[in-house]
Amino acid sequence: MIGFDPTDEQALIVETVRQFVVNEVRPESRPCDEAHALSKDVLTQAHELGLVANGLPETHGGGGERSALTSCLIAEELAWGDLSLAIGILSPSLLGVPVTDYGTEAQQASLLPTLCSDSFEPGSLAIVEPRFDFNPLAPTTTARKDGDGYVLDGAKCLVPWLDGSGPVLVVASDEGRPQAFVVPRGAKGLTATPERNLGLAGLPTVELALAGVRVPEDARLGGAAGADIAALVDRGRVAMAAAAVGMARASFELARDYAKEREAFGVPIATKQAIAFKLADMAIEIDAARLLAWEAAFLLDEGKPVTREARLASDKARRTVLQVADGAVQVLGGHGYIRDYLPEMHLRNAGGFQSFEAMSLL
Amino acid sequence: MPISFELSKNSVLAREHYNKIALEQMRPVSREADTREHDLPQQWVDFWWNEGRKGSPGDPTAEGDGFVTVCIQAEELCFGDAGLYLRMPTAALGGSAVGAAGTPEQREKFMEPFKSSPHPVWGAMAITEPGAGSDSAAIESTADFDDATQEWVLNGTKIFCTAGDGASQVDGGFVVVWATIDKSAGRGGIKSFVVPANTPGMELVGLEKKMGIRASDTATLRFDDCRVPRENLLGSAEVRGKGKKPSGDKGFKGAMATFDASRPIVAAMAVGVGRASLDFLKEELARQGVTIRYDAAPHELTAIERDVMEMEAELQGARLLTWRSAQMMGQGKPNNLEASMAKAKAGLAVTQITQRAVQILGPLGQSQKLLVEKWMRDAKINDIFEGTQQINQLIVARRILDYSSAMLR
Missing domain, CATH: 1.20.140.10 (Butyryl-CoA Dehydrogenase, subunit A, domain 3)
Incomplete structure (x- = not known):
């Protein structure tokens, strides 16, 4: 039956996350952006809420309550707070979800308990490559079978790289098929260079150079069976669609509130149709994008094919967040352009969604 | 209802049912109905009256998607042909108005022909005027109460009245007409009245030639001392904003x-x-x-x-x-x-x-x-x-x- 209401349990989770976002995440939003670093306190506190661990398997210390839809709601709320912090907070999913879905028993046993432990441990997924024709399903980074292991060569970028000791999951072409490899951060031949990007300034990301990085045979995710990278890309698209909706909502609310306060020609500018209609369009498109993301997440939970829906939802959300963030800067005018206000940061963040491939997974 | 994008059984049945009608009954006559703009698409109208209006299969007692299913019907039939959809013999927006603002007696009386008439009947809503479209509070058609006969007397011109030909000309149908009973009260004075088809004083002046939905009859209706009984007013006759606020008023709002x-x-x-x-x-x-x-x-x-x-x-x-x-x-x-x-x-x-x-x-x-x-x-x-x-x-x-x-x- 068609429905649009979160369950009581989902509503409670959303409310909890929202309170956390208002009290803890938002105050750190601009400071993180300026410092090019995430607040450790916020990451630790968020971890205590179990937002990622709740969805990981019970056998390895997780909550066993996997739901793409619930994760979608969480991602929206967190990104409504701050996109960099949201991706940071959810980063354990970058390792947790692929290992849960495709990892061998040994890989699960070695990697999942850390993500479910008492202290925050980030995840890291290297999928994007620094080229305009980057294709997540046809990486130019290669994994070549060599003796009893693999040798990885290539370059990655936009790799979340939070303080931690865990490995990075590298997507590389293995005999023409994309596969994922568990690579220790200190692996020989692996060089991580911190990045500065248009957006996501608060989130530490790196460019990874892989020059003859040797990993053992059991580093391949899923062992002989391997992993379905296309399915992970779908999950990433839905997650990032939800995050885009969340940030768009934040941007819209700033514009709306500013327009009601700011007076020009003796009246609040929100009473002018030129502004009011722009805000109405924002609200409509955000809701449309959200419903598309929900539908894709719903299908994921149902185990149905979702490639089309995930693609449409992420493309729609990407267009929407850029349009809304740009509109918000416009509504604030000069104030939207200065860093005293958040819309300029939202707009910089919004500009990158085309490249934010699988920066979170659900 | 928890977040779900899976249609109920009844919705799925409705979708299949109306999709079949769209493809088998509407598409084959779609071009012809578009070309013969003001002709009644008889075959379609007869089909709907005899078969289509029986509704879709499914268990009416089963929990379903409610109003969503109505939207699915509209989507499927307009996937067939939007003009023919608007030409279906139904109470349409006139029925919605009677349903929303009418008393049980009014609903019973005015909707009865849509069940029992031996021939197809139509309902319509007449709001827009030559000088008032989006600003529907600016309408100038008037309704005056004649104490002697206990009748409302309507005067004015309505344009862009969808299904206005059928609703005004075929016995059993009706047009819901918006008119003001007190111009000085603005929107508070605007009321709606049920005018049965062929009521003296209601004249079909013409039909629009349009860019699209040509199968749909878009009428201009003139009301010249058109009299309807007191009980054809939908909602209360009291004027909002004058004296005490009447409770249960379903006038303009x-x-x-x-x-x-x-x-x-x-x-x-x-x-x-x-x-x-x-x-x-x-x-x-x-x-x-x-x-x-x-x-x-x-x-x-x-x-x-x-x-x-x-x-x-x-x-x-x-x-x-x-x-x-x-x-x-x-x-x-x-x-x-x-x-x-x-x-x-x-x-x-x-x-x-x-x-x-x-x-x-x-x-x-x-x-x-x-x-x-x-x-x-x-x-x-x-x-x-x-x-x-x-x-x-x-x-x-x-x-x-x-x-x-x-x-x-």
Whole structure:
């Protein structure tokens, strides 16, 4: 039956996350952006809420309550707070979800308990490559079978790289098929260079150079069976669609509130149709994008094919967040352009969604 | 209802049922009905009266999607033909008005012919005037009460009255007419009146020649001392804003509230036309060996693939907004904001989708051998009637800003 209401349990989770976002995440939003670093306190506190661990398997210390839809709601709320912090907070999913879905028993046993432990441990997924024709399903980074292991060569970028000791999951072409490899951060031949990007300034990301990085045979995710990278890309698209909706909502609310306060020609500018209609369009498109993301997440939970829906939802959300963030800067005018206000940061963040491939997974 | 995008059994049955009607009963006569603009599409009207109105199969006692199913019916039938949909012998918006603002006695009386008449009958709503469209509070048609005969006397001219030919000319039908009983009271003085077909003083002056939905009769009606009984007023005769606020008044506000129910349906109609166009486009592309690669990297997409994906996302976005507003409506939740969001989104999205399909298909989009050009013409009305794009933006804006109509004009 068609429905649009979160369950009581989902509503409670959303409310909890929202309170956390208002009290803890938002105050750190601009400071993180300026410092090019995430607040450790916020990451630790968020971890205590179990937002990622709740969805990981019970056998390895997780909550066993996997739901793409619930994760979608969480991602929206967190990104409504701050996109960099949201991706940071959810980063354990970058390792947790692929290992849960495709990892061998040994890989699960070695990697999942850390993500479910008492202290925050980030995840890291290297999928994007620094080229305009980057294709997540046809990486130019290669994994070549060599003796009893693999040798990885290539370059990655936009790799979340939070303080931690865990490995990075590298997507590389293995005999023409994309596969994922568990690579220790200190692996020989692996060089991580911190990045500065248009957006996501608060989130530490790196460019990874892989020059003859040797990993053992059991580093391949899923062992002989391997992993379905296309399915992970779908999950990433839905997650990032939800995050885009969340940030768009934040941007819209700033514009709306500013327009009601700011007076020009003796009246609040929100009473002018030129502004009011722009805000109405924002609200409509955000809701449309959200419903598309929900539908894709719903299908994921149902185990149905979702490639089309995930693609449409992420493309729609990407267009929407850029349009809304740009509109918000416009509504604030000069104030939207200065860093005293958040819309300029939202707009910089919004500009990158085309490249934010699988920066979170659900 | 928890978040779910799986239709109930009844909705699935309804979709299949009305899709079959769309393809078997509507599409074959679609072009002809468009060409013979003011002729009654007899075959279709008879089909609907004899078969179509029986409804779709399914267990009426089973828990279902409620009003969403009504939207699915509208989408499927307009996937068939939007003009013929509007020409169906039903009470249409007239019925919605009687349902929303009428007493049980009024509902019983005026709706009876739609069950028992031996021949097809129509209902209609007459609001727009030559000098008042979106600003429906500015209407100038008048209703004066004649104490001697206990009748309302209507005077004025109504234009753009959908189904106004059938509703005014075929016995058993009726037109719900908006008129003011006190011009000095502004919108508070506006009431709606049920005028049965062929009431003396109601004259069908003409039918519009339109860009699209040509199978639909869009009438101009003139009221010249047209008398209806006292009990044909829907709602209370008391004027709001004068003296004490009457309780239970369903005058202007009641009339406007019918839009909260009709806008999801119009949005669904729009989605149906848009889908007709988009489905055809994808089928034609497939015939030419072009398939849409949803897993391709952005730089690999052709312009056509990019266009089609965007059209699909916008159409589905419009459909989901529509279902949300309908679902809330069915649950008795206020849906004024959501209904206007759906209508604004669907009207514009579908206008753009059908235009884009014509562009992409080039000469095929132009040709009257196909229906793509017709769908572009049919689609545009959805961005105009039942509240233009701009009126719905205005409603959405007021809601999100928490502004009254006085604060945001």
